[in-house]
Structure formats: structure tokens, C-alpha cells
Amino acid sequence: MKDAKALFQERKELFDNAIALKHNKRVPIVSNYWTWKILDAGCTLSEAICDWDVMTRVVLEHQEKYCFDGLVDCGGRNNNKLTRAMGYERHLLNDEAESITVLDNLPITAEDYPIYRKSSQEFWWKCWLGRMNPDMTKEQFLEGVSEFFKFLEFGDRVKAELLEKYGALAAFPMPYMAPMELLFNQARGIKGLSLDMRRHPEELMDILDAIFETEVLPAVTAAAEGDYTNYITAMETIFLAHSIMNTKQFARFYWPHFLKITQIMFEKGQKIYTFSEAYIDRFSDFLQDIPEGMMILHPEQDDIFELRKKIPHICIAGGMPASYLGYKSEEECVDYARKLVSEMGDGYIFSQDKMGTFRADARPENVKAVNDFVRSYEL
Amino acid sequence: MANNEKKEMETRVNFTYPEGYKEAASWLEIFPQLSDQEAREAFIANFISTITIF
Numbered sequence: 001m002k003d004a005k006a007l008f009q010e011r012k013e014l015f016d017n018a019i020a021l022k023h024n025k026r027v028p029i030v031s032n033y034w035t036w037k038i039l040d041a042g043c044t045l046s047e048a049i050c051d052w053d054v055m056t057r058v059v060l061e062h063q064e065k066y067c068f069d070g071l072v073d074c075g076g077r078n079n080n081k082l083t084r085a086m087g088y089e090r091h092l093l094n095d096e097a098e099s100i101t102v103l104d105n106l107p108i109t110a111e112d113y114p115i116y117r118k119s120s121q122e123f124w125w126k127c128w129l130g131r132m133n134p135d136m137t138k139e140q141f142l143e144g145v146s147e148f149f150k151f152l153e154f155g156d157r158v159k160a161e162l163l164e165k166y167g168a169l170a171a172f173p174m175p176y177m178a179p180m181e182l183l184f185n186q187a188r189g190i191k192g193l194s195l196d197m198r199r200h201p202e203e204l205m206d207i208l209d210a211i212f213e214t215e216v217l218p219a220v221t222a223a224a225e226g227d228y229t230n231y232i233t234a235m236e237t238i239f240l241a242h243s244i245m246n247t248k249q250f251a252r253f254y255w256p257h258f259l260k261i262t263q264i265m266f267e268k269g270q271k272i273y274t275f276s277e278a279y280i281d282r283f284s285d286f287l288q289d290i291p292e293g294m295m296i297l298h299p300e301q302d303d304i305f306e307l308r309k310k311i312p313h314i315c316i317a318g319g320m321p322a323s324y325l326g327y328k329s330e331e332e333c334v335d336y337a338r339k340l341v342s343e344m345g346d347g348y349i350f351s352q353d354k355m356g357t358f359r360a361d362a363r364p365e366n367v368k369a370v371n372d373f374v375r376s377y378e379l
Numbered sequence: 380m381a382n383n384e385k386k387e388m389e390t391r392v393n394f395t396y397p398e399g400y401k402e403a404a405s406w407l408e409i410f411p412q413l414s415d416q417e418a419r420e421a422f423i424a425n426f427i428s429t430i431t432i433f
Contacts, residue, residue: 090433129427145410186431215428
């Protein structure tokens with residue numbers, strides 16, 4: 001067994017080659033398991049999500065058991081410890097059903113948009129936090145900030161341990177999403193944003209530009225100057241809101257900001273990892289604007305063999321179906337993994353199609369079998 | 380002291396802007412990472428924008 005430093009060097013080269021569409025000796029493997037790994041470690045969701053020491057053990061055991069080259073999630077999802085400290089909930093954990101329910105309780109209305117243009121501080125303070133818990137005490141506020149710093153410390157610590165003990169790379173340090181995603185996921189939700197695109201398009205465009213200028217542009221410009229040697233890529237962007245948009249809406253409200261984010265990063269030579277929920281295939285014309293060998297696209301539901309034909313200039317990750325990993329035999333899973341690595345070859349990163357969430361998303365023996373196979377398959 | 384009485388005596392966050400915002404920023408002086416008032420005020424908006432995803 002190689003030491004962690006040698007493994008890191010080997011894996012870094014595998015990922016760099018895959019992103020650059022260069023020939024690799026084998027296909028690198030990235031874990032897209034999220035809450036699945038908590039259940040696989042024998043913990044309940046509330047035991048691990050509420051305890052950073054337990055979560056550290058979960059993440060390290062996941063790596064120890066399956067020997068990934070890199071990980072998309074390092075245990076930082078669903079931080080209900082912070083939200084509970086501040087006196088509100090964004091999601092509910094159900095240990096019996098092993099599920100997480102995201103609450104549709106976002107507080108922003110379309111009428112709040114002009115407030116953001118006037119002052120982003122006022123918008124977040126008064127319209128968002130002030131409505132999530134209007135009765136918040138000073139103690140709760142300070143406890144929330146304290147939990148935030150603990151969360152950041154946990155993220156740094158667990159990524160450092162993955163690197164030092166196992167030579168495994170986190171996929172990225174931070175996500176930086178297009179402004180439309182911020183409104184979609186964190187402020188207006190599916191229904192609100194769907195209505196805004198139709199009823200308040202001018203106001204929506206104005207706040208998207210304002211969010212981009214005020215928050216996204218400074219953050220991405222600073223991020224572009226960073227050193228990301230220990231990561232697979234410099235940052236994550238996520239396609240989620242595109243799932244409720246047609247191509248005309250996507251062209252107007254989404255793509256210009258997204259493209260600018262990528263251009264700022266690419267100009268500095270930084271690579272990007274992008275996960276796409278639902279289907280991205282219908283927006284593949286837009287992806288022609290992405291330069292060759294700079295981005296990983298990890299689609300959730302697309303046929304990646306077909307996607308490869310449309311975007312041969314972009315490294316693709318994923319493709320191993322949960323429907324195989326969770327329900328079929330080791331032999332059937334390995335056969336499908338063989339098809340993936342042999343047909344996708346260079347410019348491909350082996351991973352799960354969806355974010356591994358439920359126990360039924362994978363059988364441990366299947367995960368081990370496909371990882372062992374891909375690790376030994378020479379291109 | 381009963382819990383409800385204790386709750387009544389606790390300082391509530393003032394969600395007005397800019398008065399309540401600046402007051403909350405001043406409370407953050409207990410965190411060594413946030414050394415001056417300007418940094419604390421900049422931090423709050425970034426903090427909220429970030430935690431909205433949690």
C-alpha cells in the first residue's frame with residue numbers, strides 16, 4: 001500500500017488528466033455519497049448530523065472502507081445544529097424513516113427585491129433572518145455564529161485528515177452559485193421563483209444583477225486567486241434552478257451570470273466542478289461556451305453516453321446508477337461499471353449518478369465491488 | 380427563575396436596519412476573528428447569505 005502522500009500525487013494527476021481530457025492509466029473515482037454514508041456507518045441521521053466528531057468518523061470510515069480517490073461531500077450537509085441554535089428549522093430529520101424533509105418555509109417575497117438593491121445587509125437581516133425567527137434572542141444569535149465557526153473548523157479538519165491519512169482529495173473547498181440558485185434554494189423557492197419569472201421579470205432580473213455585483217462577483221474574484229492544490233477543483237457550482245426553467249428563461253435569467261463566474265475562474269486557470277440535478281441535456285447548447293478541459297460536469301439523470309457526444313469538450317463524472325448499486329448483484333454492477341469506464345474512458349470520472357442519500361441507494365458490497373474493479377481497470 | 384421569566388429577561392435581537400444590525404455586529408466582538416466593527420458588519424450579511432442554504 002502506498003503512503004498517503006504518494007496516493008495524493010497519483011490521484012491529483014488522475015483528476016487533472018481527466019479534467020484536461022488527457023489520457024489516463026485508469027479512471028479516477030469520486031464519492032457522491034451524502035447521507036448514505038451516515039447510515040452505512042451504523043449511525044442515525046440525527047446522531048451524525050448533529051455531532052461533528054461523529055461526522056468526522058463517518059467520513060473517514062467511508063474513505064477507509066471504499067478507497068475513493070476523492071469525495072464530493074465531506075459531511076457538511078444539513079447543518080440543523082446551527083439553525084436550531086438560532087431558533088428555527090429548515091428541515092426535519094426522521095431517524096425511523098431515515099429521511100430528511102426540507103421545509104418550504106422561505107421568507108422572501110417579490111416585494112422585497114427592491115430592498116436588496118438598496119442594501120443587501122438590510123435584505124438579509126430584516127427580510128430573511130428577522131422573519132425566520134422574529135423572537136430571536138442575543139444568546140441565540142451568538143450561538144448561531146459560534147456554530148458557524150465550528151462548522152468551518154470541522155470542514156477544514158476533516159478535509160485535512162482525508163488528505164493526511166488517506167491521500168484523498170475533496171472535490172472543492174466552497175460552492176459559489178449563480179444568483180438564480182440563491183433565490184431558488186434559499187429565498188423564494190420553486191413556486192415563488194416560477195411566478196417571479198412570469199409576473200415580475202424586470203424586478204427579478206434587477207435583483208439577480210444586484211446579487212451578482214454585490215455578493216457573487218467579489219467572492220468569485222477573490223476565490224480565483226486561491227491555491228487549490230489539495231482539491232480536485234477550485235470551486236463548485238450547482239445546477240438546480242434550471243430544472244424549473246425553459247431554455248428562453250435559462251438564457252435570460254441564468255446563463256449570463258453562470259458564464260461570467262466560469263470565465264473569472266478560467267482566466268486564472270482554475271477548474272470547476274458542477275453537479276447538475278435533474279437533466280442538463282436540454283441546455284447542452286449553452287455548454288458549448290465552456291472552454292475545453294476546464295470543467296467537470298456531474299449530471300444526475302442524463303444518459304452520460306449521449307451527453308458525451310454533445311459536450312465532448314467537458315469532463316463528465318457520474319453515471320453509475322443507484323438502481324444498480326442498490327438493487328442488483330455485484331456482477332451486474334461490475335458489468336455496468338466496465339461499460340462506463342471502457343466507453344467513457346479519458347475525460348471521465350467514475351461516480352454515482354445521484355447524490356447517495358437513502359440506504360437503498362447502494363449496497364455496501366456493490367460499492368466495494370465497483371470501486372475495486374474501476375481501480376484495477378487499465379485504460 | 381422559571382424558564383418563561385428568564386426568556387422575558389433575555390435581550391432580543393432588534394431586526395431593524397441599520398440600528399439593530401449595527402448593535403448585533405457589536406455583540407460579535409467576542410469572536411477573535413471579527414476584530415473591528417466594520418468587519419463585523421460585513422460579516423453578518425455574508426453569514427446570513429451563507430447559512431440560508433443550511
